Amino acid sequence: MTMACRGVTRAGAPRWMPRGACWKRLLLALLPVLLGACSGLANRNAPAFSEVIARNDNYIIVRASRDATSRSLAKTFLGDAGRYWLIEEENDDTPVRPGRIVVIPLRETARSGISPHAVQTVPVLCYHRFGDRDDGMMISARRFEQQMAYLRDNGYQVIPLTALLEFLEGRQRVPRKAVVLTIDDGHQSIYKIAYPILKKYGFPATVFIYSDYLGYGGLTWPQIHEMGRDGLIDIQAHSKTHANLNKRLPGESRAAWLHRIETEVAAPTNKLREHADTPVIAYAYPYGETNEQVIDFLGQYDYLLGFTVFPGGNTAYSYPYTLHRSMIFGDRGMQAFRKALNNTMSF
Structure with a gap:
């Protein structure tokens, strides 16, 4: 069989210089040989180890072994089981099954998420408190678990x-x-209610704390350390006192206001670095409001991201200091939750 795509070689064959990714043509050419015009391979015919059929600099094509999964293939060929979604998306979310031909991308494409017809957006959800009822900013354990199950x-x-x-x-x-999941303020219910549910589903989340609340009604350092040990919970800054940084106090001079802003920006990062030994890269603005002065101080103190509570997703070209987050309210139901998950913006 003559292959028209010189960028791909069969396993064990001499390697040609790559000339692009033509795996679809290769796959169509190989299928009759591999499958004998059958509709699929039975489990008993699948190899014990995933067999490399062909490869080039961009792709590997394998026949899945009896116990292969997208995670195991990602660990073997990409070096990271957590990159399994690259394999699933490349194969149009077709499940990995014994004997099935699977395309494994070796290089990431479309990192910006931009296509001719749409732009990928990443929604960031914003929670606050958890409790025994659904009311305003409070989410019940039952509702939160329902939402996490929906994501899964x-x-x-x-x-x-x-x-x-x-x-x-x-x-x-x-x-x-x-x-992305975020939780603001640092209330005790994060540790008591949200954390066990997040741990159950294996979902990471970022908790934005205002530092004066820690140990004084809010989370304690032992709780923060415990949640951080398994790598799921990341702690970032939400100011010192949760003051609205857009507003000057009555009689406050501009110089005093700027000094107060700097303190609200610097204090949480200093405390987190001292007690939690964590890289502080993100700041959630109190009440979601910011201004040029606050953003200037974020840059001075090495913050890389700033979050508002303006709803909507974030594109690859979003301004990193005015990122959007969608507030999740306890009394708005699953329809509002699903709406907050929109991840494309069509042209």
Whole structure:
């Protein structure tokens, strides 16, 4: 059989110089040989180890082993089981099954999430408190678990804040249905209610704390350390006192106002670095409001991201100091939750 795509070689064959990704043509050419015109391979015919059929600099094509999964293939061929979603998206979310031909991308494409017809947006959800009822900013444990189950069951990939940063900087592609979870203030209910549910689903989340609240009604340092040990909970800054930084106090001079803003920006990062030994890269503005002066101080204190509470998703070209977050309210139901998960912006 003559292959028209010189960028791809069969396993064990001499390697030609790559000339582009033609895996679809290769796959169509190989299928009759591999499958014998059958509709599929039975489990008993699947190899014990995933067999490399062909590869080039951009793709590897394998026949899945009896126990292969997208995670195991990602660990073997990409070096990171957490990159399984790249394989799933490349194969149009077709499940990995014994004997099935699977395309594994070796290089990320479309890191910006921009296509001719739409732009990928990453929604960031904003929670506050958790309790025994659904009311305003309070979410019941039952409702929160329902929402997390919805994310899992509908193919959403909860990514950490660092992955969003890399997406904004053009360094990393994120899943098509990526979503970021954040929780503001640092209330005790985060540890008692939200954390066990997040741990159950394996979802990372960022908690934005205002530092004067820690240990005085809010989370304690032992709780923060415990939540941070498994790598799911990331602690970032939400000011010192939760004051509205857009508003000057009665009789406050401009110089005093600027000094107060600087204190509200600097204090939480200093405390977090002292007690939690965590890189502080993000700041959630109290009440979601900001201005040029606050953003200037964020840059001076090495913050890389600033979050408002303006609803909507974030594109790869969003301004990193005015990122959007959608507030999740306890009394608005699942329809509002689903609406907050919109992850495309069509042209």
